[in-house]
Amino acid sequence: GEVQRLFIIQTRYLSPGTHIDDDDDDDYNKDKKSLQKALQQQSLRVLQQYNFTQAEHSFITRCLIYIGDACAKLQQQSQRQTRQQNQDIDTTTNTRSTSYHQLPIVVAWYKLKQLGWMPGDTCLSTYMYILSTTCAAAAAATATDSTTNSSNSSIELVPPVCEDTLLEVVTCHDWMYQSNEKTVSIRLKGLIGKGRVEEAEELLALYVQECDKHKQNSDGKSIIPDKNGLRLRTCLPLMEHYCQSGDVESVLRLYRQMHETPSVHWDAEAYTLVLSSLARFGYLGVARNITNRYGPELFETIVRDMAEDVLELSPEAVTSLESGFREGLRIHRTSAESLNDDIETHNSVIVERVEIPSNGTCPSTGAELRLLSLDESQRQHVHDTLLEMAKQRSHEFANNVRKSQENPSDALCSSNTESLGYRALSNFSEWLDTREGDPFTSIVDGANVAYYGHSSVHYSSLKLVVERLEEMGETPLVVMPWKYIQPSFYVSSLKSRDILTEKDGEVIQWLQEKEMMYVVPRLCLDDYFWMLASVSNQTNSRRGKDLSVAMDDQENRFAGMRPMLVTNDQMRDHKLDLLGPREFRRWYSCHIVNYHIDNYKNDEWQDERNVRFYPADYYSREIQGNAHPSGKGTVWHFPITNSSDWWLGIWIEQ
Numbered sequence: 001g002e003v004q005r006l007f008i009i010q011t012r013y014l015s016p017g018t019h020i021d022d023d024d025d026d027d028y029n030k031d032k033k034s035l036q037k038a039l040q041q042q043s044l045r046v047l048q049q050y051n052f053t054q055a056e057h058s059f060i061t062r063c064l065i066y067i068g069d070a071c072a073k074l075q076q077q078s079q080r081q082t083r084q085q086n087q088d089i090d091t092t093t094n095t096r097s098t099s100y101h102q103l104p105i106v107v108a109w110y111k112l113k114q115l116g117w118m119p120g121d122t123c124l125s126t127y128m129y130i131l132s133t134t135c136a137a138a139a140a141a142t143a144t145d146s147t148t149n150s151s152n153s154s155i156e157l158v159p160p161v162c163e164d165t166l167l168e169v170v171t172c173h174d175w176m177y178q179s180n181e182k183t184v185s186i187r188l189k190g191l192i193g194k195g196r197v198e199e200a201e202e203l204l205a206l207y208v209q210e211c212d213k214h215k216q217n218s219d220g221k222s223i224i225p226d227k228n229g230l231r232l233r234t235c236l237p238l239m240e241h242y243c244q245s246g247d248v249e250s251v252l253r254l255y256r257q258m259h260e261t262p263s264v265h266w267d268a269e270a271y272t273l274v275l276s277s278l279a280r281f282g283y284l285g286v287a288r289n290i291t292n293r294y295g296p297e298l299f300e301t302i303v304r305d306m307a308e309d310v311l312e313l314s315p316e317a318v319t320s321l322e323s324g325f326r327e328g329l330r331i332h333r334t335s336a337e338s339l340n341d342d343i344e345t346h347n348s349v350i351v352e353r354v355e356i357p358s359n360g361t362c363p364s365t366g367a368e369l370r371l372l373s374l375d376e377s378q379r380q381h382v383h384d385t386l387l388e389m390a391k392q393r394s395h396e397f398a399n400n401v402r403k404s405q406e407n408p409s410d411a412l413c414s415s416n417t418e419s420l421g422y423r424a425l426s427n428f429s430e431w432l433d434t435r436e437g438d439p440f441t442s443i444v445d446g447a448n449v450a451y452y453g454h455s456s457v458h459y460s461s462l463k464l465v466v467e468r469l470e471e472m473g474e475t476p477l478v479v480m481p482w483k484y485i486q487p488s489f490y491v492s493s494l495k496s497r498d499i500l501t502e503k504d505g506e507v508i509q510w511l512q513e514k515e516m517m518y519v520v521p522r523l524c525l526d527d528y529f530w531m532l533a534s535v536s537n538q539t540n541s542r543r544g545k546d547l548s549v550a551m552d553d554q555e556n557r558f559a560g561m562r563p564m565l566v567t568n569d570q571m572r573d574h575k576l577d578l579l580g581p582r583e584f585r586r587w588y589s590c591h592i593v594n595y596h597i598d599n600y601k602n603d604e605w606q607d608e609r610n611v612r613f614y615p616a617d618y619y620s621r622e623i624q625g626n627a628h629p630s631g632k633g634t635v636w637h638f639p640i641t642n643s644s645d646w647w648l649g650i651w652i653e654q
Contacts, residue, residue, distance in 0.1 A: 032175050032176060035172070035175045035176065036118070036176075039116045039117065039118055040116065042113070042114065042116030043057070043115065043116025044116070045116070046114060046115055046116055057115065060111075060115060061112065061115055061117050064108040064111055064112050064115075064117075065112075065120075065123050067104050067105065067108045068105060068108065068123055068126040068127050068130065069126060071101040071104055071105055071130050072101075072126050072129060072130055074101055075101045075129075075130055075133065078101075101130055102130065102131065102162050105127055105130050105131060105165070106131075106161050106162060106165045109127060109165050109168065109169060110165075119172055119173070119176055121173070121176075121177050124169055124172060124173040124176075124177075125173075125182075127169045128166065128169055128170060128173070128182070128183070128186065131162050131165060131166040131169065132166055132186055163190065163193070166186060166190070167186075167187070167190050170183045170186050170187060170190075179207075181207075181229075181230070181231055181234055184203065184204075184207045184234060185233055185234050185237070187200075187203055188200050188203060188204060188234070188237045188238065189237045191203065192237050192238065192241050197238075197241060200237070200238060200241075201238065204235065204238060207230065207234070208230060208257070208261075211229045211230050211261075211263075229261070229262075229263035230258075230261050230263050230264055231263060231264060232258070232264050232265060232266060232267065232270060235254060235257075235258050236270065236273075238250075238254060239251065239254055239255075239258075239270070239273065239274070240273065242254065243273055243274065243277035244277070246277070246280075246281040248278065248281065248283050248294070251274060251277065251278065252298075255274060255302075259305060265309070266305070266306070266309045266310070267309070267310065268306075268310045268312075268313055268314065268317050269317065271302070271305075271306040271309070271310060272313065272317040272320050272321060273320075274302060275299070275302060275303070275306075275321060275324065276320045276321050276323065276324030276325075277324065278294075278298070278299075278302075278324075279321070279324035279325045279327075279328045280323075280324040280325075280327045280328050280331075281328065282328045282331065283295075283298065284296070284298060284299040284325075284328070284652065295652075296633060296652040296653070296654045297654075299650075299652055300625075300633075300634060300654075303623070303625065303636050303650075304625070306623060307622070307623040307624065307625065307636075310623060311581055311582060311585065311621075311622045311623065311639070312621065312622065312623065312638065312639040312640065313623075313638045313639070313640060313641065313648065314640075315640060315641065315642075315643075318353070318638065318640055318648045321351070321638075321648065321650075322351060322353075322648070325349070325351045325650075326351075329349070348632075348651075348652065348653030349651070349652050349653070350364060350365060350635075350649065350650065350651045351648070351649075351650050352364050352648075352649050353640070353646055353647070353648055353649075354637075354646070354647055354648075354649045355645045355646055355647075356369060356619070356637070356645055356646075356647055357645075358618050360619035362635065362637065362647075362649055364649055365628055365629070365635045365651050366628070366629040367626040367627065367629065367635035367637070367649075367651075368626055369619035369620070369624060369626060369637060370619060370620065370624060370626060371560075371589055371590060371617065371618065371619050371620050372586055372589070372590075372620040372622065372624065373561055373586060373590045374535070374583065374586050374587055374590065378583050378586065378587075379535045380535075381583060382531075382535045382583060382587055383429070383532060383535050383536070386425065386528050386531055386532045386535075387422060387425055387429070387532075389528060390421040390422050390424075390425040390524070390525070390528045391419070391421060391422035393421070393525060420521075420523060420524070421523070421524050421525065421528075424520070424521045424524045425524070425528055425529065425532060428518065428529055428532065428533075429532060429536060431518075432532075432533060432536040432537075432538050433536065433537055433538065433539040433540065434539070434540055435538075435540060435541055436540055436541060437515070437541055438475045438541060439475065439538045439541040439542040439545070439547060439563075440475050440476065440477040440533065440538065440541075440563050441474045441475045441476075441547055441562045441563050441564070442469050442474040442475065442476045442477070442562075442563055442564050442565075442566055443476070443477050443479060443530050443533040443534055443563050443564070443565045443566065444462070444465060444466065444469070444476050444477065444478045444530075444566045444567075445479065445526075445530050445565070445567035445569055446462060446478040446479055446480035446481075446484070446517070446526075447480060447481055447484060447526060448567045448568055448569050449461055449465050449566070449567075449595070449597075450462045450480075450484065452568070452595075452597055453597065455491075455493065455494060456491065456494070456498045457484055457498055457500070457504070458604060459500070459503070459504040459507040459508065460503070460507075460600075460604040460605050461597050461604075462478065462507060462511075463507045463510075464597060464609060464611050465566065465595060465597070465611055466478065466511070466516065468611040468613075469566070472557055472558055473555055473557045474557075474558075474564075476516055476566075477516055477517070477518060477533060477563075478511055478516055478517045478518070479517075479518050479520060479526055479529045479530040479533065480517055480518070480519055480520065480526070481519075481520045481524075482519050482520060482521055482522045483522070485508050485519060486500075487499065487500055487505075488500065503605060518533075527569070527571075530565060530567070531565075533563065533565075534563050534564075534565045534587070534591045535587070535591075536563075547561075547562035547563065548560065548561050548562050549562065558593070558613060560590065560593070560615060561590040561591055563591070564591055564592075564593045565591045565593065566593050566595055566613070567592065567593075567594075567595075568594050568595065571588070582622065585620065585621065585622060586620060586622075588616055588617070589616060589617035589619075589620050589621070592615075592616035593613050593614065593615055593616065594613070594614045594615075594616055595611060595612065595613050595614070596611070596612045596614070597609060597610075597611050598610045598611075621639045622639065623636070623637070623638050623639070624636070624637055625637075628651055628653075632653045632654055633651060633652060633653050633654035634651075634654075635649060635650070636649070636650050636651070638650075
């Protein structure tokens, strides 16, 4: 009965504790000791008032802590199921389910305070996770209920109670364990939500100062920043407030501060927020009589920053930008000016979704999109990353090879396959740099070509591709795994052995005699070899010469970067872990050349068959700015996610 009565008592706040006056302690330690003293006194009062034993007190405390763990797991499961279903859920219904996770935490927090529990960092973090994740959804549900005149007392009660509880949990955490980036972010959101913007600005300024101080001295007491320092999410609540209110001076001040902080990594949503807001309030050149500080120059500055951090925009981001410009045009245009709602044009402003054809010319503005290549530092990074990946992945690849063998016990067993792959690729890199003769201008993925259109190796296809490349004035190098030059080898997909013919052997000999084949050692992944060859310096053979072929080449050679990499491999296994998305996209666009080989009817060696080559991309699918044909400013194009040919084009005349 006493335990049940304890759980329903609505005591919310700690009793005042005795303040510790100790000249040797700073303010932080005084606050911490005061809180600890208050909790100790509260714990004794509860034990005396309800006649609990220490074991009973500890049991109740553990139960309340477990409530937090259980609610966190349920909330994670709910969020995971929602993502998997990938469907819209009514806001009110969704929030009503999340309130089942919130309300137990609210009650448990009040009871833990009344018990005089000494909070642990893990438990406080769990409580913060649950309350901070769902407060916004609860507030949205309350707004939905009010607009539909519905009444649900539990939903209406959740937002203020949860917000108060969250701020108490954060305050307790900061007193006991000192502030971090997460708690500062929660405090900022709370202050801005209550309209206390100046206090939020002071808090952010203090955190920035402490982050700067922490770089030089890790003994700061009031705030200990996390290892990543100031982050984007820390600043976004203030930025969102400035953008919504149209405070352009504050937007630009915070924008510059965030960009000058290395630990703040901008994403597409943050850039879209800033650009759409500035456009909505007429600061990007869509309004009359704006000062020189704004207008096209401001748009150009922000988008150039954006192009360095972001590759493409989601459909939602594109819609937000379109809406921002549309609203800005409607508000700030003069009565004599008109607006085309289908193609967003306004005097010297164009904001339009366009389908870019294969020649890369924008049908709306006439600007020509470019194929952007790796710079020297990016090329070197690809080269070095491949060496590192060979070291990391060789052991995994070797194990997969052994499992796919007809008789795994016959496979080569090496306890040092990691260094084997690295050494083999390093030797290949050194060979490319030190060899004499003509530099290789085309690298052929031998296995990919030999298997093209078949379930077994066909060296006739490889011979056709090499001969066609030579006719085009290229110097090819075929990269072929050791396995496929053996007289016979096991094919795991067929669960049988493939046997090379005499003519297959003649092609292998022909390629080796012409020094146009490099055999990848056993238990080494050949993909890394042909990838690395495409970015190799080929120092001795190239002698500093640019191997690229211009679009208007007089010899009608295949235009583009060299060496080109002939393969139809989509490289799904390497796209995420090879290098950064921008580097991968540029490398793939500039070096990959796809091919097609006609099928034979009777004899693969005698039939006339055509070989055609296609560039993987004619222009780079990343945000890029190109000159307007009139010479009046830059046209910026933003590729739209999951839409291969559609882009958002924006031009503001300068």
